[in-house]
Amino acid sequence: MIKKHNQKQLIETLIHGIFLIFGLVAVGCVLLITVYLVISGIPAIREIGLFEFLFGTKWASTADNPSFGILPFILTSIYGTAGAIILGVPIGFFTAVYLAKAASPKIKAVIEPVVGLLAGIPSVVYGLVGMLVLVPVIRVIFNVPDGTSLLAAIIVLAIMILPSIIKVSVSAMEAVPKEYEDASLALGATPVETCFRVVVPAAKSGIAAAVVLGVGRAIGEAMAVMMVAGNVANMPSLFESVRFLTTAVASEMSYSSGLQRQALFSIALVLFLFIMLINASLNLLLKRSKEK
Amino acid sequence: MIKMKTLSKKRKMYALVMRCLMWLAAGITCALLLFMISYILWRGLPNISWQLLSTKPSYLSNSIGILPNILNTLYIVIATLVIILPLGVGAAIYLTEYAKNQRLVAVIEYAAETLSGIPSIIYGLVGMLVFCQFFSLGTSLFAGALTLVIMNLPTVIRTTQESLKxxxxxxxxxxxSLGAGKWRVIRTVVLPGSVDGILTGCILSVGRILGESAALLFTAGFAHSLNGFFEGLNSAGATLTVALYVYAKEQGEFGVAFAIAAILMILTLIINLTATLVSNRLKRRIKA
Structure with missing residues (x-):
């Protein structure tokens, strides 16, 4: 009897241990990614020089006298993301307010699943449509020789971040207690005033989280941008072909070697640091909105 | 209810402007949705043929078939799910059933959140370094599947955790009180009660795997050869999404690319619908 009990105890401990290991896999993965990126990203930065690498304006990785300055990529990524946010957030925000507070249940039941579909469409499909619709349209409207440009990337990114902004903002606004609205209406505010002066301020950290999430999506997107941005290492300008941090990594990876390859890892490290910064602020915002 | 007539001009204007902005934004969103869906179907559906779906690309007959890509996608989905299920569900069980140390739980949850924010291109890079080179798996579907496991781990953990709760x-x-041990309770009582959450996690993961391209480009490669399951896992292969990218960007075969896009969109629609159905069941139970 005692022996059997001991055996049972052993099995329980064993299983506990196995689940603990499974639980720690996620932590292990984060550490693995961080360590690998730092280890493989540092050598090139040391060889090129941190200042030269981050603030050099010329990227010519395959030239005889190669130069590795990634300022164009950093600025393009920042401008591109900012542009996508400026374009996408207002549309996403007002759509979210409409869906959360003004739309009839029937309309909501139609639009919400379709927004979900938009979120699920693979990024290369956005890239494809951007390539064949947006790029020619930009070329004709703005009369530029080539439509592949920062502007095309901004528009595609803005459309791609719309669904996540809408979804997160809607759930933030739906979490605002009904009493707030009732009180505001009882005090004589119109429904619209209630929406924008009571519900929105009450949900503001959730909405901010939605925006930060959009920033993360936009800065990390590679394939769709690769298809519409033209991929030339120019300093960012709205109608010129540009290269983002993500596409800089993706476009040269397959044929790179030596210092060029190491420099690509360094670019990934810079991108990773950006993402970590964004993640940290997202977590902070989400925590704040949960505390409410 | 307040009467609009009695309001001051300024407040009337405010209501009108805000309402217009809302309608405008919702209109733009709907127009975009409609355009994307109808454009892809319009360009894609005419290009889908039995020949496209059932053959592999051939230089001899100068034809393109996406059967290898369909199979590769299937293989990678199966391989990823087989690995991710025990890992993700196990982690969720540890977090909700076993863990007593709240700090450890916070660390694991923070790690999972961090994982879900990392862009796929970085997964691709690290997957290439770790799985393809360090573990010398080479560019293969299996290396791709392992990369996808890390990517989708947070999703499976989160949905399983929600339903375990x-x-x-x-x-x-x-x-x-009937004398069952902890493991027995989990196996016979807790897990059967949370099947729908685990299922939701799997469906969402399948959706992400279908749509993934950047992480697979360097880990799973872009070959179009026709293989069996185990042989396929060991060799390089393009999934549907990667094939779309290659056909559109590198070969200019837009007809094929749109056909794949239409297939992917229909699959996404099916996946979303099933996920909604399953998670609605879950939500009903939470309320009950």
Missing amino acids: TVPQSYREGAF
Whole structure:
């Protein structure tokens, strides 16, 4: 009897241990990614020089006298993301307010699943449509020789971040207690005033989280941008072909070697640091909105 | 209800402007949705043919077939799910059933959140370094599947955790009082009660795997050869999404690319619908 009990105890401990290991896999993965990126990203930065690498304006990785300055990529990524946010957030925000507070249940039941579909469409499909619709349209409207440009990337990114902004903002606004609205209406505010002066301020950290999430999506997107941005290492300008941090990594990876390859890892490290910064602020915002 | 007539001009204007902005934004969103869906179907559906779906690309007959890509996608989905299920569900069980140290739980949850924010291109890079080179798996579907496992781990953990939390505490207590050990309680009482959450996690993961391209480009490669399951896992291969990218960007075969896009969109639609159905069941149970 005692022996059997001991055996049972052993099995329980064993299983506990196995689940603990499974639980720690996620932590292990984060550490693995961080360590690998730092280890493989540092050598090139040391060889090129941190200042030269981050603030050099010329990227010519395959030239005889190669130069590795990634300022164009950093600025393009920042401008591109900012542009996508400026374009996408207002549309996403007002759509979210409409869906959360003004739309009839029937309309909501139609639009919400379709927004979900938009979120699920693979990024290369956005890239494809951007390539064949947006790029020619930009070329004709703005009369530029080539439509592949920062502007095309901004528009595609803005459309791609719309669904996540809408979804997160809607759930933030739906979490605002009904009493707030009732009180505001009882005090004589119109429904619209209630929406924008009571519900929105009450949900503001959730909405901010939605925006930060959009920033993360936009800065990390590679394939769709690769298809519409033209991929030339120019300093960012709205109608010129540009290269983002993500596409800089993706476009040269397959044929790179030596210092060029190491420099690509360094670019990934810079991108990773950006993402970590964004993640940290997202977590902070989400925590704040949960505390409410 | 307040009468609009009695309002001051300024407040009337405010209501009107805000309402217009809302309609405008919702209109733009709907127009975009409609355009994307109809454009892809319009360009894609005419290009889907039995020949496209059932053959592999051939230089001899100068034709393109996407059967290898369909199979590769299937293989990678199966391989990823087989690995991710025990890992993700196990992690969720540890977090909700076993863990007593709240700090450790916070660390694991923070790690999972961090994982879900990392862009796929970085997964691709690290997957290439770790799985393809360090573990010398080479560019293969299996290396791609392992990369996808890390990417989708947070999703499976989160959905499983949510549904584990919905299993009433009294069930566990009842089973314990009948003399069952912890593992037995989890196996026979807790897990069967949270199948729908685990299922939702799997469906969402399948959706992400279908749509993934950047992480697979360097880990799974872009070959179009026709292989069996195990042979396929060991060799390089393009999934549907990667094939779309290659056909559109590198070969200019837009007809094929749109056909794949239409297939992917229909698959996404099916996946979303099933996920909604399953998670609605879950939500009903949370309320009950």
